[in-house]
Amino acid sequence: xxxxxxxxxxxxxxxxxxxxxxxxxxxxxxxxxxxxxxxxxxxxxxxxxxxxxxxxxxxxxxxxxxxxxxxxxxxxxxxxxxxxxxxxxxxxxxxxxxxxxxxxxxxxxxxxxxxxxxxxxxxxxxxxxxxxxxxxxxxxxxxxxxxxxxxxxxxxxxxxxxxxxxxxxxxxxxxxxxxxxxxxxxxxxxxxxxxxxxxxxxxxxxxxxxxxxxxxxxxxxxxxxxxxxxxxxxxxxxxxxxxxxxxxxxxxxxxxxxxxxxxxxxxxxxxxxxxxxxxxxxxxxxxxxxxxxxxxxxxxxxxxxxxxxxxxx
Numbered sequence: 455x456x457x458x459x460x461x462x463x464x465x466x467x468x469x470x471x472x473x474x475x476x477x478x479x480x481x482x483x484x485x486x487x488x489x490x491x492x493x494x495x496x497x498x499x500x501x502x503x504x505x506x507x508x509x510x511x512x513x514x515x516x517x518x519x520x521x522x523x524x525x526x527x528x529x530x531x532x533x534x535x536x537x538x539x540x541x542x543x544x545x546x547x548x549x550x551x552x553x554x555x556x557x558x559x560x561x562x563x564x565x566x567x568x569x570x571x572x573x574x575x576x577x578x579x580x581x582x583x584x585x586x587x588x589x590x591x592x593x594x595x596x597x598x599x600x601x602x603x604x605x606x607x608x609x610x611x612x613x614x615x616x617x618x619x620x621x622x623x624x625x626x627x628x629x630x631x632x633x634x635x636x637x638x639x640x641x642x643x644x645x646x647x648x649x650x651x652x653x654x655x656x657x658x659x660x661x662x663x664x665x666x667x668x669x670x671x672x673x674x675x676x677x678x679x680x681x682x683x684x685x686x687x688x689x690x691x692x693x694x695x696x697x698x699x700x701x702x703x704x705x706x707x708x709x710x711x712x713x714x715x716x717x718x719x720x721x722x723x724x725x726x727x728x729x730x731x732x733x734x735x736x737x738x739x740x741x742x743x744x745x746x747x748x749x750x751x752x753x754x755x756x757x758x759x760x761x762x763x764x765x766x767x
Contacts (some may be wrong), residue, residue, distance in 0.1 A: 463523050466516035470595070473513055474588045476506045481581055491657060496574075497563070500556040501718065507553015508714045511683065512707055515690065516544045519698040530598065538594040543691075545587035552580045554680060558721050561672060566708060578643040617691060626693040633693075634685040641681030642754065648675030649713075649750050652720050656735045656743035665729035672721060679714070704758035713749035716742055 480502035487496035521535050548568050559569045648671050652709045654660065655668055690697050697703050719742045720726055726739045735743070 455733075464519040466513070469509070469513040469516055470592070472509055473506050473545075474585070474592060476502060476509070477549075477581060477585045477588060480506060481578075481585065482582070485576060487512070493563075497560065497722070500560050500577070500732075502638070502723075503556035503577060503729040504553045504560070504718065505715070506561040507549050507551075507556065508711060510546045510549040510710065513686075514542055515698070515707060517542055518690070518694040522698055526597075534594065534597050536615075536617070538591065538598060541587065541591040541594050543617055543620075545591045546687075547585060548580060548584040548587050550683065552577065552584050554676070555580060557676060557721065561669075562717075564722050564727060571752065584717050604711065607754060620688070621692050624688055631689075634688055637681055638685040638689075640758075641685065644678030645675050645682060646678075646750055646754065648672065649717075649746060650679065651744035653747040655729070656720075656726060656739045658734060658740075661734065662731050664731045664733075665726055669720075672717075675717070700760055702756045702759050706753055706760070709749045709752040713746055713753060714751060716746040 480499050483495055483499035483502065487499060517539065521539060524530055525535055526530055555573060559573045562573065563569045624634075651671060652668050652675075653663075655663055657664060666750070719739075725736055726742075729735055729739075738755060
């Protein structure tokens with residue numbers, strides 16, 4: 455038995471439970487924070503929402519890898535797989551929006567010492583929608599390899615055929631791919647530019663600047679990250695079979711996850727926020743800065759090398 459997942463189906467089985475269970479825990483903490491009137495508990499729940507939004511990326515990608523690995527096997531219904539993929543796409547979008555709103559709430563709390571009520575209400579509302587969508591996704595997915603659950607009738611829901619329609623829209627419009635490539639590069643330039651400024655300050659460059667002056671740039675970096683995720687997933691949906699076969703694609707996603715988690719440190723932690731003009735950052739801040747800039751540099755490198763990886767053979 456492999457202790458470390460090495461295949462798409464194995465990795466997907468490991469990952470797909472975390473968003474659902476994690477969302478229940480995060481929602482529980484979020485509601486409990488109001489009962490206890492605890493900002494620390496609420497902040498913890500927001501961090502969990504953000505982490506779950508990030509985790510949705512490898513979960514969805516591993517699901518596509520599992521699809522390519524098992525379709526065609528005896529007893530596997532292509533229709534059920536397609537319905538599961540459509541439901542997963544809706545859940546992924548909702549989880550991503552939850553993560554974005556949670557990050558914005560964390561940034562506003564640090565920047566302005568208070569999060570607007572509309573932001574917190576939006577987090578709660580979209581998180582509940584995400585949980586419902588994930589339950590539906592799990593219900594459909596359970597019928598793929600478990601005939602003992604009974605025959606699953608494909609529902610003609612609004613999301614039916616969503617993945618195929620997105621793929622057709624991308625491949626059917628001649629300017630869609632190059633336009634998204636341009637947006638993808640602009641998004642990465644925006645993201646990496648902000649990362650560079652923030653991490654270099656932590657490493658001792660431009661020490662005359664207080665960190666608070668750079669903290670207000672983080673939404674621009676978050677916008678660049680969002681543009682990259684959206685355009686990147688359009689690419690992935692349009693040609694998922696080739697992407698999951700590329701040897702360089704998993705490292706890119708891994709480093710993107712590391713870089714995304716590391717940015718949380720620069721968003722909310724006191725140690726980096728308390729840097730005044732002329733102050734030298736702590737060893738922890740410098741370590742996090744090194745991890746962050748190295749991770750996003752690796753994302754750039756592996757992303758640029760993707761066309762040269764072929765089909766992984």
